[in-house]
Amino acid sequence: MSIEHLDAADLADPRLADYANLTDIALRKRMEPEHGLYIAESSKVLRRALAAGHRPRSVLVLPDRLAEASGVLGAAGVDAPLLVAESAVLEAIAGYDVHRGFLASMHRPDPIDPIELVAGARRVVILEDVVDHTNVGAIFRSAAALGADAILVTPRCADPLYRRSVRVSMGTVFQVPWARIPWPDGAASLRTAGFRIAALALADDAVTIDELAADPPERLALLLGTEGDGLTRRAIAEADVTVTIPMAGGVDSLNVAAAAAVAMHALRVRH
16 A cells, blocks of 8 residues: 655645545535545444445545554555545644544445345335434444344435444444435335335324334334424325334433334344
């Protein structure tokens, strides 16, 4: 791998364009998916991305993280430019204090067909228009911990490879298979594939999660909606069953990430 030390005079280096202005607002405007890249923000995240077969375009680190970065790339047998810069230079490039001192620009993998993705799955989570990256990352972490086989995200759902989603997920966005699914039209394809769709929502005809867990279907897709408004009416209409989580203490709902974790645990495959 090539190692190059950069200073303030190198800010116009085209290799640094991937890392330019990585603040949350700037990234939302820039739309990383259109440019075929995403940013991994720590050595742990980079390790998980490499283990998932993702390829780095380059790695940018502080001098005291050089040996660590070199070790991660070397252990994976990956050859990528390794760029080294002092803290002030990193901050000038990224637009914020890169306190971890470790950034990697990654090639975004090709999209996966959602129905092919879930061909062997028994428990799938569908996220309809969940726009908060922290919640998306938290749901991926719960899915990895609680045995969900895959996550399907609708077109308007936040990007799981956005750097905050990746960070909150502790890198599990690379562990849990995921794909974007046309929605709500994709519901019919899931049903044809043998899935029963359970929408987490309030409804007069809803069953409790305990009732569904007592006799769960072989293949189940848990459908969760956006923060605040929840699922759309069309999504609820597409579901085979509506499910509620019983509440106490005058609370009528949970944060979507918390609800996802409760549902995944209650409806997990039991051997």
